[in-house]
Amino acid sequence: MISDVLAEAKEKMNRAVEVAKDDFATVRTGRANPALFQKLLVEYYGTPTPLAQLAGLQNPEARVLxxxxxxxxxxxxxxxxxxxxxxxxxxxxxxxxIIRVTMPELTEERRKDYVKLVRSKGEDAKIVLRNLRRKAKDDLDATKEVGEDEIARAEKELDSLTKSHVDAIDEALKRKEAELLEV
Incomplete structure (x- = not known):
């Protein structure tokens, strides 16, 4: 029972880290990247639809998509x-x-705005991790068949699991910030 709860928490946390990395990829750096527009929702016949499902994206030049x-x-x-x-x-x-999308040159101020945006996305991802941890802890507390020592050990393992995933998000965030501030 405890191992199931921890395995499920680990799987969901891994997915949360991957989603955060994908979100970081949607923030623009020096060139126009199709990933910037992948998750853009378009109102298509009354339904919000990701742009990637409605169109092909090509990147012929550095600032043109x-x-x-x-x-x-x-x-x-x-x-x-x-x-x-x-x-x-x-x-x-x-x-x-077709639609040609021209991306403006990145100014220092714009780069700093992007860093703020990435930090916000990183904080949102950490909130997701904390919520997953809280749910897993509640599930552990709800198990009645095992002793308190085993639950305490599982909670420590859950805490280290959460910390490792938060560190992974911080590392990805640090790399993205360096990439954004690079001129």
Whole structure:
């Protein structure tokens, strides 16, 4: 029972760290990266749909991204979603078939804004980890078949598991900050 709770907590924490790393990848560095737009939600026939499901993304130049919608009717919706995503600072140009997105040069102030955004995403990921820890601890406390010593040992293991995952997020955050501040 205890091992099941710890295994489930570890699996969910691993997923939370991967999601945090994916979120960090969506924050722009020196070049236009298709990952910036992967999770961008577009209102498509009344349903929020990830851009990656609606269009192909290509990166022909460092600061230009070409978005080719699978359905030409979605062009306006995609363009609206890009304009609404103010954290990207992108300017879309629609020629009727494709959308060219030009990313602005990164200024020092803009880089610092991105660092704040990444730190916020990192803190959100840590909150998820703490919530997973709390749920696992509640599950451990609810087990009646085992002794207090075993539960205490499991809680220590849960704490070290949580700390290792928080450290992994901190390390990814540190790398991303260095990448963003690099000129």
């Amino acid at each position: 070409i978005i080719t919608p699978y359905d030409k009717a979605a062009l306006k919706d995609i363009e609206k979603a890009i304009v609404a995503a103010s954290h990207l600072g992108a300017t879309p140009n629609n020629d009727g078939n």
